[in-house]
Amino acid sequence: MATETESRPAGSPADGDDVLLRVEGVKVHFPIKRGVIFDKTVGYVYAVDGVDLAIRRGETYGLVGESGCGKSTLGRAILKLEPPTAGSVHFDGVDVASLQGEELRRKRREMQMVFQDPLSSLDPRQSVESLLLEGMKAHGLAKDQAAATRRLRELLTAVGLPAKSLSKYPHEFSGGQRQRIGIARALSVDPKLIVADEPVSALDVSVQAQVINLLEELQDNFGLTYLVVAHDLAVVKHISDRVGVMYLGALVEEAGADDLYAAPLHPYTRALMSAVPVPDPVIEDRRERILLTGDLPSPANPPSGCRFHTRCPWRQPTRCDTDRPELRTVQIEGIPATHRVACHYVEDIASGAIAAHRVSAKAVDPTLVQSDPSLDGSLIGPSSIGEATSADPL
Ligand SMILES: Nc1ncnc2c1ncn2[C@@H]1O[C@H](COP(=O)(O)OP(=O)(O)OP(=O)(O)O)[C@@H](O)[C@H]1O
Numbered sequence: 001m002a003t004e005t006e007s008r009p010a011g012s013p014a015d016g017d018d019v020l021l022r023v024e025g026v027k028v029h030f031p032i033k034r035g036v037i038f039d040k041t042v043g044y045v046y047a048v049d050g051v052d053l054a055i056r057r058g059e060t061y062g063l064v065g066e067s068g069c070g071k072s073t074l075g076r077a078i079l080k081l082e083p084p085t086a087g088s089v090h091f092d093g094v095d096v097a098s099l100q101g102e103e104l105r106r107k108r109r110e111m112q113m114v115f116q117d118p119l120s121s122l123d124p125r126q127s128v129e130s131l132l133l134e135g136m137k138a139h140g141l142a143k144d145q146a147a148a149t150r151r152l153r154e155l156l157t158a159v160g161l162p163a164k165s166l167s168k169y170p171h172e173f174s175g176g177q178r179q180r181i182g183i184a185r186a187l188s189v190d191p192k193l194i195v196a197d198e199p200v201s202a203l204d205v206s207v208q209a210q211v212i213n214l215l216e217e218l219q220d221n222f223g224l225t226y227l228v229v230a231h232d233l234a235v236v237k238h239i240s241d242r243v244g245v246m247y248l249g250a251l252v253e254e255a256g257a258d259d260l261y262a263a264p265l266h267p268y269t270r271a272l273m274s275a276v277p278v279p280d281p282v283i284e285d286r287r288e289r290i291l292l293t294g295d296l297p298s299p300a301n302p303p304s305g306c307r308f309h310t311r312c313p314w315r316q317p318t319r320c321d322t323d324r325p326e327l328r329t330v331q332i333e334g335i336p337a338t339h340r341v342a343c344h345y346v347e348d349i350a351s352g353a354i355a356a357h358r359v360s361a362k363a364v365d366p367t368l369v370q371s372d373p374s375l376d377g378s379l380i381g382p383s384s385i386g387e388a389t390s391a392d393p394l
Pocket residue numbers: 030045046047065066067068069070071072073074231299
């Protein structure tokens with residue numbers, strides 16, 4: 001995680017960087033089955049549909065996007081809990097897909113997951129001691145009883161719980177404490193990578209910061225690398241060195257956290273950020289909001305071309321409807337070359353050469369998002385980066 005005193009590179013890893021995780025072209029398509037015995041595949045849910053990303057050792061990568069965009073599925077595919085339909089995942093130089101049986105089990109020890117809801121991920125019939133020992137035993141890390149007991153106490157201290165917690169059961173703890181147990185369980189097998197799937201979204205706001213701070217502290221103490229999946233932009237901003245924004249199974253923007261929040265460039269990211277309320281009522285009144293029309297399309301029937309074109313206020317005829325844009329480095333003055341965006345027209349949108357279409361706040365049919373003067377609309381998106389930054393509420 002980036003701190004003010006220590007800053008890590010904001011861009012994608014370059015040759016020679018110490019990359020712990022490299023994901024290339026990963027797709028996860030779930031078959032939709034029909035028939036009396038569900039024997040016919042009638043289509044697919046394109047949950048993850050071509051994701052490339054790389055995470056350096058010790059880095060925190062935040063993955064953000066609306067519910068259903070495929071964040072969790074991507075996290076699970078990285079750990080091979082969900083076998084990818086296509087693409088590759090290299091962890092510490094090893095192709096995870098090539099691993100089977102014992103080899104896969106040993107590699108899995110190094111990649112652990114922290115879940116959103118600690119109560120449902122912790123067996124209520126097991127004491128904390130038993131929960132923490134389970135993984136250690138499975139990986140042969142609890143053969144020496146005295147050393148294992150010592151390790152359990154160290155783990156509890158590391159996550160800020162008293163040693164007497166060992167004999168207690170999950171229901172005896174608060175939500176924040178239970179998440180600490182979930183984190184201790186992930187740590188118990190000495191992982192290198194932790195995939196944290198919405199690690200604080202089930203917690204009270206007052207407790208969220210404590211758990212986020214704990215994750216940061218543990219990263220420094222144990223040299224961990226994080227992939228943090230979250231829909232909360234503020235959480236992701238706080239914790240991440242770099243951020244990837246997902247929409248309908250693919251990354252639409254990726255940049256260093258500070259760069260992304262200072263100048264969100266993809267129309268979807270701009271809309272997401274403009275939707276976050278600002279505590280200052282004066283700024284809140286004045287700032288521009290980009291309202292998206294239409295619902296999130298179904299990942300079982302994603303739009304052609306740019307997946308976002310059905311909701312995009314800057315949609316241009318034909319190309320956006322037919323050509324899928326690649327995640328590419330943008331050519332905009334003042335924007336670092338490490339900032340990547342999947343939009344054909346990002347430069348023109350940033351310069352104001354293409355203005356946002358006027359759309360009615362009532363327009364729900366995404367095909368209505370056109371430059372139609374008869375649509376007397378209340379919303380216009382910002383037409384330059386300067387304006388967009390005024391919408392940075394975080
Ligand atoms: N096992 C599965 N079988 C079929 N479809 C699935 C399965 N798991 C997830 N999906 C679908 O894949 C899409 C992506 O789901 P995923 O949970 O990865 O999204 P998400 O961005 O993590 O959302 P959330 O924040 O709500 O968990 C959704 O449409 C979901 O319904």
